[in-house]
Amino acid sequence: MVDPNSVNPVFESPITSTNSGSAGTSIGTSADQAALTLADESSLTKTLIRAEPRTKAERQLDVVFGASRLVDGVVISGQRPSEWLVIGEANDVSTFVDRIDREGHVSLVDHTHSRAMMRLTGLDASRVLEKVCSLDWSSEMTPNGAVVSASVAKVGCDIVRNDTFRHGSALASSAPTEVIPPSYWIACDRSFAQYLFDAILDAGQEFGLLPA
Amino acid sequence: MLLVPCPHCGPRNASDLSYKGESHARPDPNSATAEEWRSYLYMEDNPAGWLRETWYCRSGCRRFFVLERDTATNEFRNPPVPGAKLGGKA
Numbered sequence: 001m002v003d004p005n006s007v008n009p010v011f012e013s014p015i016t017s018t019n020s021g022s023a024g025t026s027i028g029t030s031a032d033q034a035a036l037t038l039a040d041e042s043s044l045t046k047t048l049i050r051a052e053p054r055t056k057a058e059r060q061l062d063v064v065f066g067a068s069r070l071v072d073g074v075v076i077s078g079q080r081p082s083e084w085l086v087i088g089e090a091n092d093v094s095t096f097v098d099r100i101d102r103e104g105h106v107s108l109v110d111h112t113h114s115r116a117m118m119r120l121t122g123l124d125a126s127r128v129l130e131k132v133c134s135l136d137w138s139s140e141m142t143p144n145g146a147v148v149s150a151s152v153a154k155v156g157c158d159i160v161r162n163d164t165f166r167h168g169s170a171l172a173s174s175a176p177t178e179v180i181p182p183s184y185w186i187a188c189d190r191s192f193a194q195y196l197f198d199a200i201l202d203a204g205q206e207f208g209l210l211p212a
Numbered sequence: 213m214l215l216v217p218c219p220h221c222g223p224r225n226a227s228d229l230s231y232k233g234e235s236h237a238r239p240d241p242n243s244a245t246a247e248e249w250r251s252y253l254y255m256e257d258n259p260a261g262w263l264r265e266t267w268y269c270r271s272g273c274r275r276f277f278v279l280e281r282d283t284a285t286n287e288f289r290n291p292p293v294p295g296a297k298l299g300g301k302a
Binding site: 065134151 | 227228270273274275
């Protein structure tokens, strides 16, 4: 009998892009220098936390609906009223979640394998989103850190604008005049992931969007 | 396009929400007659004018809320209060 504790966690992405091998592993180089890319980041750990108002957990999370913040290598996003999605590398999320107080009506559910996640990055990223989503994607309405839930290509998605955070570290502009392009995490149900990935690629074709 | 003022998400395209019908006070299950239940479940006033109705923000905050809409002009009034108790006619 196999000891489940001795087996490393296995993750298989629901997305296979034309530029990717299995599990979203990039095998091409054409997108490396592209100004507009769509990357499969489904393997990031995603934990959904629900906490009633006035619980200690709510105070610990300290993020209002529609906003997000970076804490200890994880992004806490206020997905819905009294509902947060914690996103990051497995160890960072695990460490963070272990510190959450469970007193009161608080629940934590791992969504890593049920939710796919992709990252759309580039100066024209908002123009791509405007083609498949009815929200206003200007920086005035959805600045860096904004969190919204909306229909993207008819799929219910949670979207986090996150220009300055990549895999556990914050980006810094190397020159004062350098512009950090907008970047959006788009999370959807696993079963819709391949369709959504292809639909966004189609929408971004005119802007030179490439899978990364 | 009909813009529905969600109390959490702000104005949203009506296609992002589900219309749940007229908002009526729920009868007391301990004392309601069969006729009252039928009326509550199936009968609607359907006025040409102001109507109190329930919406569900399907693509956004996933919350139910109540607001008033003029069915003749699609104008909304009385911005809904998040978490407001359902029930009661306009």
